[in-house]
Amino acid sequence: MPTANPDATDQENELFAEVDPSGRFGRYEELLGHGAVKMVYRAFDLEEGREVAWNQIRLNKFSGSPFIISKIHSEIELLKNLKNDNIIVMYHFWKDTDHNILNFITEACASGNLREYRKKHRHVSIKALKKWSRQILQGLDFLHTHDPCVIHRDLNCSNIFINGNVGKVKIGDLGLATIVGKSHAAHSVLGTPEYMAPELYEENYTELVDVYSFGMCLIEMATLEIPYSECDSLAKLYKIVTSGKKPQAFNRVSDPELKAFIERCVGRPRARPSAAELLKDPFLSDYDENDLDS
Template structure:
């Protein structure tokens, strides 16, 4: 018999969850929001707070022969638990499902998805809007780079920058390839997305300024709707151009000379490349009213 006060019609009218977390707070729907090499992201719901969330899930058995992938995932979750910045994706909960050999973690959901898809949907975007997005990305990077210890994202690109389009709020996510480095800010491993990787990343000896290079490439994509080095048909060709200092052809498609100059400053040689804090003080961005900080 149904328990006292239970109304079967309530269950029938409610959208069914595929699964619920151990506390009963979070539910997962079948809708897939995104999929990567390590994880799948589903639409979820926080029943306690009454808000949408992103339910990130990894089937660990798929990676038994790739411990590095599992380590990257655990690294992301560990980092997210300790970060607190309005331009970094928030982590709400994490647990391991031993029965199904899965790891799940709940993060905030950005209603408009990633910046790459959002920009494709909105092909007419002003330079002012690009500046506002840029300021927020740089604030997130400045937070990571001045964190103790310093955190390098290493895989910043438009597919892992997320946006709530109704308020124009931009947040950095997917820290699975990030690394915490020591006081000398030097790191020695090769990871990332080739089109966005700074030349020194290929040499496996770099600092947090590789994220500034990647940010410059993100701004290039935001400006042109073209992924950098799309003229190359192989990673080897991208590698050759990047390490030879050949800029992507898309740079010549940037119509605004100030935007182009700002991008070129970001993707310059490491010694000449500014920090996130320096870029936030650049006249190019200071021209924008700082209203986005109130979003």
């Protein structure tokens, strides 16, 4: 029975900047994305012969908060077991104690994130936005109805991923998600400021903060503008968001039905619908599930 050439494996290893302790995953130097506390690199799964994403969270950013470090560990362990068509799969995680880095391997989507994909394809129909919206909401509904409830907390177009050849959309970047109990209440502040719901700043919120962030994603998907880009400081952004004022980009959403749908998503917490309720919204009522495969 033929076997793989061991010399080929050695040559492949030379291309890797790093290999995980098990020897299964190799990381390339190529950066796929980065945030305040995380870097994402292109990587390869030697066992399955597929490209993957190698995520690194630099724990020294939380050096003064051992509770947060412990929480990130336990939550990533739980997230590894989340299985849903619209959630990026996590394959493996481990801690690099020498460099104080938490590494985790996730699936890679061929077309990258929705922000970059949308920039490449500037003319997108309302029908396409509905397809993407429904899949994002299905992913959020899965997280929010999971036991225990999972709140993403950092949903934005740079961590929603797409396989463009089939139009499949998946939520990623769950490394900073939080797990909450039956009260569905959380109290720590993490996220991308332009997408954060007002109540998140008040450190008392539920999974509905993800619905608000989804509404901001829709504004970006429709206008190609990052919400609140008119704010030149975090102080101004905080003041406008907590006052309930919508971003200027919202006024440039031309479709009235889409605009009304976004308004529902970004309303005050008590008036804001759940992901499950939004899936039944009239805006999505003419959407056919079979269209996903068309």
